[in-house]
Amino acid sequence: MLRVLHDPSDQVAAFRVKTRTPECSEALVDALSSLAQSMDVRDLLFELMNGTRYLDRRSATIESSEAARVAANVSRLAEAIAEFCDSSPNHSLAAYMAHLDLVLLSGEDEAPAAPERGGDAISVMTIHQAKGLEFDVVFVPSLVEGRLPQSGRSQRFVLPPAVLEPLVRGREDVVAEERRLLYVAMTRARKRLYLTRAEHYEGGRRWRESRFLAELRASGAVLERSVASAFLPTLTLPARGEVNSRAEVDKGDLVLSFSAIQSYRDCPRQYWFRYRERLPAAQNAEAVQGTILHEVLRRAGEERRLGNAITPERLHAMHAEVWETSGFPDARRAATFRRLGLEQLEAFRASGGFERTPDLLEREFSAAVDGFTLHGVIDRVDRTDEGWLIIDYKSGRPLARARRDLQVALYALGASTGLSLDPIELEVVYLAEGSAIRLEGVPKLQAEARTIAIEVAEKIRAGRFDPQPERRKCRLCPYRLACAEAL
Numbered sequence: 139m140l141r142v143l144h145d146p147s148d149q150v151a152a153f154r155v156k157t158r159t160p161e162c163s164e165a166l167v168d169a170l171s172s173l174a175q176s177m178d179v180r181d182l183l184f185e186l187m188n189g190t191r192y193l194d195r196r197s198a199t200i201e202s203s204e205a206a207r208v209a210a211n212v213s214r215l216a217e218a219i220a221e222f223c224d225s226s227p228n229h230s231l232a233a234y235m236a237h238l239d240l241v242l243l244s245g246e247d248e249a250p251a252a253p254e255r256g257g258d259a260i261s262v263m264t265i266h267q268a269k270g271l272e273f274d275v276v277f278v279p280s281l282v283e284g285r286l287p288q289s290g291r292s293q294r295f296v297l298p299p300a301v302l303e304p305l306v307r308g309r310e311d312v313v314a315e316e317r318r319l320l321y322v323a324m325t326r327a328r329k330r331l332y333l334t335r336a337e338h339y340e341g342g343r344r345w346r347e348s349r350f351l352a353e354l355r356a357s358g359a360v361l362e363r364s365v366a367s368a369f370l371p372t373l374t375l376p377a378r379g380e381v382n383s384r385a386e387v388d389k390g391d392l393v394l395s396f397s398a399i400q401s402y403r404d405c406p407r408q409y410w411f412r413y414r415e416r417l418p419a420a421q422n423a424e425a426v427q428g429t430i431l432h433e434v435l436r437r438a439g440e441e442r443r444l445g446n447a448i449t450p451e452r453l454h455a456m457h458a459e460v461w462e463t464s465g466f467p468d469a470r471r472a473a474t475f476r477r478l479g480l481e482q483l484e485a486f487r488a489s490g491g492f493e494r495t496p497d498l499l500e501r502e503f504s505a506a507v508d509g510f511t512l513h514g515v516i517d518r519v520d521r522t523d524e525g526w527l528i529i530d531y532k533s534g535r536p537l538a539r540a541r542r543d544l545q546v547a548l549y550a551l552g553a554s555t556g557l558s559l560d561p562i563e564l565e566v567v568y569l570a571e572g573s574a575i576r577l578e579g580v581p582k583l584q585a586e587a588r589t590i591a592i593e594v595a596e597k598i599r600a601g602r603f604d605p606q607p608e609r610r611k612c613r614l615c616p617y618r619l620a621c622a623e624a625l
């Protein structure tokens with residue numbers, strides 16, 4: 139009998155041939171033993187499969203689902219042998235068996251050691267082992283064809299058509315399974331995710347980048363950085379407090395921010411991808427520019443609170459400091475963004491933006507609103523003769539009016555409910571345009587925003603995440619690759 143042993147975690151494969159069976163005669167074993175002295179292990183496996191007609195015989199005696207599993211195991215064994223031959227100069231059976239012994243000895247894919255708490259510990263594990271775990275920072279290496287996804291069979295290893303056909307049919311399933319595996323790896327990250335590849339690993343082979351990176355890149359959800367000959371794409375995740383598991387929502391712990399509410403209103407399925415499944419979304423150059431300008435404005439506000447004047451030189455120095463540590467993702471446009479950002483800050487300063495001393499900066503709030511928690515961060519609050527002025531800085535193009543009003547009205551709602559600020563005025567500063575707008579009718583805007591937020595919360599609690607595909611939105615949606623409804 140021929141037994142194909144396959145480790146369930148797909149990491150180790152080995153086979154044994156027992157000789158006292160009709161399928162594998164002594165003559166065949168003798169012939170294979172002789173061939174094994176000189177033949178490439180890939181060809182030897184072919185001779186073995188051909189000589190024993192193993193898959194034909196097995197599929198005649200077992201159920202079709204079991205036959206498919208057996209065929210998949212043989213396919214995986216062939217892939218494992220091909221991978222070995224790709225990286226080893228010695229393609230003999232003896233070398234392959236020695237390699238398997240080492241793999242088995244290494245105990246690869248055993249349960250990972252528990253991560254050390256309280257120290258700077260790095261956990262190294264396979265993707266299968268990472269299931270169910272989460273880490274602040276995750277590195278997924280080897281995003282190259284042949285490793286993720288794993289390679290197909292070697293060109294030199296050609297199975298008979300009757301054997302090949304179901305395996306080829308299964309190949310797309312294998313790629314889909316590898317894609318799901320990468321998804322598992324990516325979603326282990328709480329804060330930062332690095333997907334890495336190199337053109338060369340061991341040996342002289344030049345590795346092609348994984349098709350999955352191209353798919354991620356097409357989604358716009360990748361920031362790339364070159365490190366020597368490699369690059370490190372990074373993705374961002376929603377803040378932990380904005381993510382709600384099904385269990386939390388059932389317990390009544392639903393937390394919603396403006397971004398979450400707006401995401402749901404744009405497309406409930408998009409909300410589901412981002413806030414329920416925690417699928418990472420892109421931080422493009424514009425978003426990083428916004429983060430930089432907000433940080434400089436916060437620092438300048440802190441300086442004012444200390445009684446220091448904000449001079450052009452001081453502003454310039456603060457901007458340079460923040461810029462240098464930002465890791466701006468688009469080298470080609472970096473100089474332009476840097477210059478424009480500084481110009482916008484200086485225009486804001488020159489127009490009297492720092493004449494008043496801010497009372498609160500980057501102030502976080504959490505407010506209980508009709509069965510859910512409204513969460514957010516307000517850029518700046520100034521005390522005025524009339525009460526409190528909430529200021530929201532906008533670094534990009536002006537938002538549509540309804541979207542803008544909803545955002546700042548939610549801030550007003552959070553500030554009055556969570557921070558007990560009253561009365562409230564609202565101002566939106568458009569840095570790129572050098573203009574500011576005061577909103578009228580704040581109580582009415584607050585009431586409308588409350589109604590919208592309650593409606594969204596009810597639909598989320600009811601588990602309504604139906605897609606709302608629209609060509610314009612889907613084109614910009616970071617989850618279009620994962621979404622079956624994308625237009």
Ligand code: SF4
Pocket residue numbers: 405406407408411605606607608611612615616617618621622623624625
């Ligand atoms: S691709 Fe379109 S339908 Fe799918 S989640 Fe995004 S916006 Fe919604």
